[in-house]
Amino acid sequence: MESNSEAQEGTSSELRNNDPETSFSKSTSADLMDSSVGRSASQRLLDRCAPILHEHHTPSAEWGLMDRVRYSVMCPPHGILGNLLTWTLIILTVWGVAVSMLGRVALPGYVPINIVIEGGTVFSLIVLVVVAYIGGWLVSLVKLPPLLGMLLVGIVLKNVPYIDVGRGLDPNWSAALRSAALTVILLRAGLGLDPVALKQLSAMVFRLAFSPCLAETLVVAVASNLLLGFPWIWGFMLGFVLAAVSPAVVVPCLLSLQEQGYGVEKGIPTLVIAAASVDDVLAISAFTIILGITFNETNDIAMLILQGPLEAVIGIVWGVGWGLLMVFLPPGPRPSVLLRVLLLLGGGLFALFGSKMAGVSGSGALAVLGMGFVAGMGWRRQGWGDDNPVSRILAQMWIVFQPLLFGLIGTEIKVSELDSETVGLGVVVLVCGLAVRFVVSYSAVFGGDLTHRERLFVALAWLPKATVQAAVGPLALDLANQALKNAGEDDDISALERKVELGQKVLTIAVLVILITAPVGAVAVMTMGPRLLKKKEREEEETDEEKLKREEMLESGVVNQSEVGE
Numbered sequence: 163m164e165s166n167s168e169a170q171e172g173t174s175s176e177l178r179n180n181d182p183e184t185s186f187s188k189s190t191s192a193d194l195m196d197s198s199v200g201r202s203a204s205q206r207l208l209d210r211c212a213p214i215l216h217e218h219h220t221p222s223a224e225w226g227l228m229d230r231v232r233y234s235v236m237c238p239p240h241g242i243l244g245n246l247l248t249w250t251l252i253i254l255t256v257w258g259v260a261v262s263m264l265g266r267v268a269l270p271g272y273v274p275i276n277i278v279i280e281g282g283t284v285f286s287l288i289v290l291v292v293v294a295y296i297g298g299w300l301v302s303l304v305k306l307p308p309l310l311g312m313l314l315v316g317i318v319l320k321n322v323p324y325i326d327v328g329r330g331l332d333p334n335w336s337a338a339l340r341s342a343a344l345t346v347i348l349l350r351a352g353l354g355l356d357p358v359a360l361k362q363l364s365a366m367v368f369r370l371a372f373s374p375c376l377a378e379t380l381v382v383a384v385a386s387n388l389l390l391g392f393p394w395i396w397g398f399m400l401g402f403v404l405a406a407v408s409p410a411v412v413v414p415c416l417l418s419l420q421e422q423g424y425g426v427e428k429g430i431p432t433l434v435i436a437a438a439s440v441d442d443v444l445a446i447s448a449f450t451i452i453l454g455i456t457f458n459e460t461n462d463i464a465m466l467i468l469q470g471p472l473e474a475v476i477g478i479v480w481g482v483g484w485g486l487l488m489v490f491l492p493p494g495p496r497p498s499v500l501l502r503v504l505l506l507l508g509g510g511l512f513a514l515f516g517s518k519m520a521g522v523s524g525s526g527a528l529a530v531l532g533m534g535f536v537a538g539m540g541w542r543r544q545g546w547g548d549d550n551p552v553s554r555i556l557a558q559m560w561i562v563f564q565p566l567l568f569g570l571i572g573t574e575i576k577v578s579e580l581d582s583e584t585v586g587l588g589v590v591v592l593v594c595g596l597a598v599r600f601v602v603s604y605s606a607v608f609g610g611d612l613t614h615r616e617r618l619f620v621a622l623a624w625l626p627k628a629t630v631q632a633a634v635g636p637l638a639l640d641l642a643n644q645a646l647k648n649a650g651e652d653d654d655i656s657a658l659e660r661k662v663e664l665g666q667k668v669l670t671i672a673v674l675v676i677l678i679t680a681p682v683g684a685v686a687v688m689t690m691g692p693r694l695l696k697k698k699e700r701e702e703e704e705t706d707e708e709k710l711k712r713e714e715m716l717e718s719g720v721v722n723q724s725e726v727g728e
């Protein structure tokens with residue numbers, strides 16, 4: 163016990179032994195705290211926490227039962243307790259995802275539940291994935307983004323006569339699978355975010371997230387009021403529907419460019435990906451507020467206004483908290499890759515589906531991106547690089563989820579619902595909004611060290627729209643139809659019919675913006691990226707043999723990342 167007391171006093175001294183688990187835990191705790199504040203502040207915090215950190219205590223054969231019990235519950239979780247916490251968290255996560263996706267089916271009880279599913283859904287999904295993948299491959303042969311071909315396949319399967327594949331999809335299944343695919347790509351994006359670049363560009367991220375969104379919304383509201391006769395509140399509702407950028411289109415394109423080294427040196431992919439998530443929270447939150455004011459006059463207006471900031475805070479807290487859990491669970495020194503994938507993916511699905519269930523849908527995407535970012539930052543300090551096993555598994559999953567996501571987005575577009583008059587004036591409204599968005603996006607990234615060509619690329623990357631429009635575009639029409647259906651004798655039927663008409667126009671313009679900006683924006687990003695961005699060349703290419711040796715050393719726990727770098 164004498165050695166134990168000496169260990170507690172020398173909290174900031176060197177490691178007591180060369181045990182792999184001790185080395186793993188020490189580097190994890192110290193490095194994570196050193197990322198956001200100065201070294202001295204993090205060291206003082208470590209000194210204060212030393213009595214509860216197991217790496218500052220060396221197990222001894224002389225210890226009694228209570229000493230061993232006390233050591234087993236020290237932080238971070240390790241040993242049997244760490245494994246028990248990991249499996250408990252996995253079970254709770256799987257159940258939480260099931261509840262948020264399936265509702266009462268996953269809750270306790272034995273009351274029969276009637277579930278209606280469109281016939282042919284599974285067959286339609288299989289055909290959609292296969293044909294969309296082929297369509298993407300064919301489009302890639304002419305140097306265009308594969309997602310363009312996948313999107314077109316979805317549109318064809320839904321709208322061409324005598325082809326019933328797209329019509330056999332169950333809407334609920336379609337929405338759930340789109341959200342699952344979005345979870346995968348947002349996790350990949352979060353793991354790939356550069357913390358150094360994000361810290362340097364934090365002010366630019368917020369300017370890029372807020373300025374173009376608000377400017378486009380204002381222009382769309384004015385244009386729709388003048389050209390389409392929209393009331394002001396409906397004009398702003400339409401503006402926020404159209405203003406949200408699509409992570410499903412932007413993120414895959416930027417990840418592809420990032421893997422090739424384009425824009426990495428100045429953190430441009432990190433800038434756009436991070437801002438895209440904040441942009442969506444702003445647009446969805448504002449749309450939700452206006453929708454609530456329009457269709458439910460009994461709602462608490464103050465609560466509706468606070469909805470946006472509340473969703474942002476919930477998303478950040480949930481993402482950071484779950485990301486920190488992923489750093490320490492499963493415990494080291496050789497954490498299971500499979501368990502890390504299960505926990506991270508399960509946490510992402512629970513955040514995205516659970517946020518909708520809790521009525522804070524705008525926080526889901528931000529939480530998923532945040533947990534990927536925090537987990538990736540912690541894993542880097544444990545010895546994993548950007549190309550870690552979890553990222554590689556998610557990349558393999560994206561091979562299936564990419565054609566699924568963009569094929570399903572394509573099936574959301576119904577050409578028969580496009581009114582010719584609304585289409586013509588709607589295109590003018592879109593052009594006005596996009597023109598202002600382009601200019602404001604270019605201006606929002608002033609003040610940094612970006613060149614004119616790089617600012618031009620950011621403005622182009624800020625144009626594509628798809629997932630948010632497909633999700634929220636029909637909501638106003640759905641609520642209007644429901645209000646008209648449930649109208650009583652005392653209700654103003656003409657006012658409700660007017661709301662149905664406005665809802666149809668909102669949906670039509672939302673479809674238009676997907677048709678125009680998703681393919682055009684994706685092509686612009688992928689074709690102009692190599693021309694406008696500077697490619698970072700690797701100073702030293704690591705051979706396959708060296709890379710394999712490094713990974714074996716890291717996984718064995720013999721050395722940490724800094725030692726390998728030396």
